[in-house]
Amino acid sequence: MKQNILVVSESLGQPNHKRGIFHFTRELARSLASKGHELTLVVETSRRYRKLCRRERRTKLFAAQSRNIELLALYRYLDEINVSGPVTLSGTRRKVEWLRRRAGLLLSRDNIVCLMRALGLISLPTCLIENRPAALEYIPPDLRHLELFGDFQLEPGFFDYQDASAFFLLPPPRIDARKYDVIVVDTPTRVVIRRKPGAKVICIVHDLLPLTDLKLSDIATRQFLARIRTSLRQADELAFVSNYSMMRFRELLPQFAHLPARVVYPRTRFDAPDIPHLPAPSGRPGRPSFVVIVSNEPRKNVAAVVGAFRNVPQADLIVIGYTGEISRMRNLPSNVRFAGYVDEHEKAGLIAEAHGLIMPSLAEGFGVPIIEALAANTPVLCSDIAVFREVAGELADYFDPFSTEAIAASVIRVLTRQEECRGRIRARRHELAQRFGYETQARDFLGHEKPGERLVVAR
Template sequence: MNKILVVSEALGEPNHKRGIFHFTRELVRSLAADGHELTLLVETTRRYRKLRRRQQRARLLPDDSRLIELLALYRFLDEADMNAPMMRSGGLRRTIDWLRNKLRAATSLEFAVSFLRAIRLLPTSVKLIENRAAGLEYIPTDLRHLQLFGEFQLESGFYTYQDTSALLRLPPPRIDARGYDVILVDTPTRVAIRRDRGAKVICVVHDLLPLTDLKLSDVATRLFLSRLFTSLQQADELAFVSNYSMNRFRALLPQFANLPARVVYPRTRFAAPKLAVPAAARTVRPSFVVIVSAEPRKNLAAVTRAFRKLPQADLIVIGYTGDPSLSRNLPPNVKFSGYVDEAEKAALIAEAHGLIMPSLAEGFGVPIIEALAANTPVLCSDIPVFREVAGELADYFDPFSIDDIRASVTRVMARQDALRDSIRERRTELAERFGHHTQARDLLSHRMVAESVIPAALASPAAPAFDSLAAHGT
């Protein structure tokens, strides 16, 4: 078994990177189930110090009690507001707010410590906190993954400092990872890692959209490039979330073809399937679910326009859209739920007549496998990565055509039983390919590819993915 240090913005600070959060959370579950010892690198900030002081002032526990630290850590990591707007390009107010937040962070004690460590004026001391979660009476569902870590490694201002260091061309933050067999960096991160000889750094690349999405700002592209190149200099191996992402990387950055790489699909839980309810027995009004974030590539506007022409069905929009205009003048059959927790999201998907993925570009598409796990039909854009994930089990449409989306919804309403039977028949294969129990094995497997060519299944959008791709994409 390995000692693994997990470097993850999605888990180690409150943020909005939900897709990365899902990937890493399921991976942590899989690694823990296989018996690996896990440590999470957590950023400490002014807010964390305030929470810790508040616990200490209560004087109910000894000053050296680790429970004080754990309470502060868990509460700090529980502060992510998934409905809060993400920073987008344009707009004087957003620019001022962004600069104000950066200035506040740059004048903090934690930022100064991280900077002094980066320029080697302070040593990279390690502070570990044993995760004795049994002392906590109740842990919310969205925080239960934290129980899987044996320890937390605290780093002052680490994630906050990395972007500022990229913008101002300062040295990257440094961490001491000696004593670990594997350092897992779950998305390109600007970090200099001190480690033992023989220790392995694995960097996960979800997609290259910050480079190729024309709707993202130049600042976002610069930050991502800085993170990416720093990670590539540190990495011994790369992990991609799909063959599509890996091949895009090889095409855009051929100078890194020498780095060993593998595909580790995002995972979900395939519980025992419920008994199917025949379509004739369903009396509820048809409903469809779409899961979005504040990005134009999610293509929500096209789906809502399609449902104007589908008064016989409802559309439930999960997530934060980032554009208030999208929620104005909606047809009565379109409802916005905002952010919901994992249990409610799973219930909405399971009860729906179909899950819609209308994205114009993705690195994978986690809601697809969540729908397949729930035996819910999938309707998605006809793009290569969705063909790789869903194969012939989805109904595809042209994401730029409102009429094509409407026709897809109509087909799925008419073929409910047949579509659900097809998913059920492939359940064993789907669970092996996308079930969380195989994710750790795929990440730590010795099977890798140093170079990759685009598989035939991706060259032809109409080719079913399951018949021509390896079970785990390696």
């Protein structure tokens, strides 16, 4: 049965750098759209958006309902993303700057409107704008997923206000979702949803790292607690990205054990042709290379991988993502190259060309690069942690993430066993596509169960 679905996702509705959450929700939207469901995305409107709308009306060049400039403003806003920037707050100066900016936003027109709506002092009609991407001349590759949405639901200052409301413990923002059958909420999103009888709220739990990672800031933990509490209190069902995440949730938040829950793995595309031969080198000509995808968080463990390549002079390491001070360290190994942020197309090419993808993380909710590598028939080298065992099984080579010697030994093993590693992946390709291909994600997410499956109640 086709359903009308509203997606409330900070990673799609506002520019940010939550890459794992972005990947999951983008592929989920692709899967839902392929099954004929009607999708609407909540998008925050800003001062810049209102200025362009007023300018459009003043010119009187367009028909009253054309809304071309409004659509252009939304796409431009959603393209203002700095994924190469830091993702954690560290240092007093950065925290003070963050608080100063949040306090300023709290006094903005958009935040005041959100606060008054949250208090029930004013009500605003639901504002929808039809998504007509054909009206735009060019859509960058990183925004192509927006074409999956039939409409945008416009909410003034929505995501900025939910940030401020979480920190200052103000009433959460409200949205009117009475025309939708299903509301998908990427947790942690702090929002109160007004819905029609019978409508279902499904909250996606990616991980609980802000409650368990000792290296994250107090601000991050405080915000996460306020956000996820609001989400869970109105959820009808929960979707977890891994069995590991679901088990951690049961341990840490047993008071929500009554909520029906299911595991819905992140997905990727397995429809690319399988390439049986060895890859071309993606580093220096004539040399094998390995890829690691990281961010500037201690749990990503990038320093250990960089150090390990001192002991593997015969291969190169390509580091994708923002690494902060690590890329500016003295005496870095000459066989390590820092690529910084690369777009999705270039990242896919680097993974496909590599002799192996390395996942050295100390903690994760899933590990999307693993399935991207498996889809490209690229060998995977992983930290020996429970969630990676769940995702990669016997298809990965595992190492102790605290030992640079163990990481180097894993690289050498994979380097000398290329055909064996790729052969194991090729033999399981159909099974991997069923488990991690986007075509089955909508079915799993909406609970259209296969024979013998049922919804699990987290106990």
